[in-house]
Amino acid sequence: MQTQFDTTMRSRPRYGVLEPRPGLAHLIVADGEGGEAVLALFAQAPELLETARVIYMPGANGTDMTAELEAVKPAQFSRVPSYAAGRQRIVKVLGDAHMGLQVYVTGTEGLMGQVQRDAMEAGLPHDAVQTEHRGSLVRRVQCVHCKGITEHVRTDPFQCGHCGLNLFVRDHYSRRLAAFQGVCVDAEDPGEVPPAVERFK
Amino acid sequence: MSLDDYFHDETYFGDFTYRNSPQAIKRFPFPFPEDDYMYSVNMEPHVPGRKGSVFEHAFDVDEHYVAQMRDRARVLAEDPLRCQSLPHMTLAGWDLLELIMESFARDYPQWFELHKDGNRWHWINRPLGIDDKFTFLDESTLPYGPMEYITRQAQGDFTLQDQRNDNLWIEAGMVTTQADWSVDFDIGMNFHEWHAPVPLAREMGVFDRALKFLLQLQHGAPVRRFNWTMTVDPLLDTSPENYHKWGPSKTTMTRETIGRRQHLRVELQTLFRLPRSNAIAFPIRCYMISFQDLVTQPKWARRLHRVIRDLPEELATYKGFLRNRPLMVEYLSQFDDGKPTSPGWWPEDE
Structure with missing residues (x-):
């Protein structure tokens, strides 16, 4: 389920709920419980699976949904041990992006912030990245x-x-x-x- | 009077030899027009003020100029991250350089000269011993980027705000005399984001109103406001980066030393729309006065006592002096005879 925040903080980003958007390619990055939001996205729009590139890392709390995600067979699936380890792959996809790339990130705040930062550095506007908070508030x-x-x-x-x-x-x-x-x-x-x-x- | 007689040789660090002359005390920008204080947007046109006051010119160059520029160089040598400019802000840096050079040369011709031959400029800064020829808008002809070059020669901190999407984005800054905020952390933030740690003001709608006002700021019509806090010892660089080094000074002040060590720290903040970049320049000029010097002006002594005594606790906490407030109130109360104070901040109006 989506994370509930108890207070609103001015400089903290607001997170939404991932929704399928039309696009030529779909980059989906998730950690830990974010895997649940990815499964929910695919359940809503199974056609995304054909072009989806999923990069997943287990949560710091040990949550690992690799098996569930692999089972739905996205076009490309990579499991990486941490953001630092997977960053090069993510930056490459962002750098190679043509018009029509949709980016979805879900899981912890640290993960979403880093993907948003790397997407901005690659020249995408920061609101081009959809986010959904799941799991730990670390x-x-x-x-x-x-x-x-x-x-x-x-x-x-x-x-x-x-x-x-x-x-x-x-x-x-x-x-x-x-x-x-x-x-x-x-x-x-x-x-x-x-x-x-x-x-x- | 020679340059050496006018400009103090003094420090803002270590042995803290900073002192205000009697003339500097008289012209100190006391920030409280009334006996109580609450946040407000409180912006007014930055037009030339009384002769001899800190408002006389667009930029105030005073007896502390040379020593403050030395202190800036010291801080930058230790931590170069205090000066940053995102790549798209270079044009705004040139705008700022032009604004400061033209103002200094116009208002202080005895110290500064600017000669232009098209884009070939010749800049002379006598107090700092600088004589440079460069090509305006050509970065390769200056030893630093334009913002860094000119703000190593101008008192106060400076930030440059880009304007887009109906917001202001702090995307360049020279910050070595700050009241506990980090340009390295805040760079790239929008107006609401960089003000996030300030208590109470958002609920009062202060930031929404201020932003709306600033988005409309016109070239040639700068505005100004005050901010203030408290600093123990005349330390200009009260940065969060070095907080673990200067924080302990707050605990060592006593009844005997408070008059000399406790300083009211005032920021004269001005805002200028820049002509080429459409960015906003935000000079934040810091003035400090010891309590013992401040109480030589009876009106200021009475009023500061009342303001500090009655300030909401959240603000005293945010401004970082809750711990020493009782000591301050005790000290200042000796100089408050309970008489009414006249409106406005000028000392001589009573």
């Missing part, structure tokens, strides 16, 4: 101090995976970086780090 966060990005952040505060500072997650989102902003939580009182709370499940 965040992709950039440390404002060292600029390193930590994937799959579940708690607030958390420790930067690069410089080791303790960061709180600001509700401030950059589409260009596809990341939220992390800011040192104990800057004024070094060492006084509040207990981590699981805010992003």
Whole structure:
């Protein structure tokens, strides 16, 4: 089922529900529970299967729908272990795109943000990419101090995976970086780090 | 008076030797026209103001010019990401260069000269010892991109906003004197996105009204407004990037040191429509005054006490001084005799 967000945040993108659109080619990227939205899309428009290129990666929480997706037999199916691993393939499809490419992304926010960013860099307008949030609310966060990005952040505060500072997650989102902003939580009182709370499940 | 006598040799970092002269205190842009404060769009035409005031000219070049340009160079050497320009913003950078050079040369002919022979320009900046010949609109003839070149010679931060899809997109900026925001993070955002962390204002409709107003901004009719916050020690570079380094300074202020260390930080924000690119230039000029200097003006002392005492908690938190508010109120209360204050911010009007 679609993810429910409890608050609206000004700089956070709004996500919709994938709907089939006419097109010469269809690039579909999904992670984890996003596989369910892909199956729902194909159920609605089985003709997409003939030209669909699906790139899928398991969720950080272990959800892996590879078997279900392969079973419906899209024209091309690739399973990749992570976005970083699959990025070259995705960028190639976006770069080779002719008029009429439809792009669908579903799953976690970090995945959707990165595909939108890469699509924009390839010259597609950011609203040319359809999105649907599914599964985990873990965040992709950039440390404002060292600029390193930590994937799959579940708690607030958390420790930067690069410089080791303790960061709180600001509700401030950059589409260009596809990341939220992390800011040192104990800057004024070094060492006084509040207990981590699981805010992003 | 020689250049060396007028321009201070002072620092905004380390030993913090920054000081305002008695004349600079008198002309400080005190931002509160009334005894209380709430967000508002509060924009007015940026027309020449009183002689000697910070509004006298389009761009104010003051006694801190040389030292502030040195501080900018220091910050950029440490973190070049503080100056960024997306590729399509170069023309807006030239627009900004032209605006600043023409304004400086017109308003401060004793310090700056601009000579034009078609697109061949000759720029002389005496305080910084710069004498450059270049071809206008040809980037290869300058040592930096046009925005970086000119904003290394102009006080205050600068951002350039592209206008499209009925929105403004912050797509270039020189930001080394900021009140805790990151141009590296915000670049590429639209107007609502980059203001997302500001509390209360959205619910009040401030951003929708401000955006609507700015989309209509005309070339030749710049506007201005104030913003303000508080800074411990005259640190110009209160960046989020370095927050873990300067954050602890907030905890070490005492009753004995607050007058000297606590500074009211005022941003004079101006907005100019640029002629070729149709972008908007947004200079954000930072002025700082220590509490002990500020209270030498009785009206300002009374009013600042009332504003700080009565400010909503969300705003004190957002502006980052909730922790020190009791200390500030205690200090300022000594200078508030409860008398009424006259409207407007000029100190001499009472």
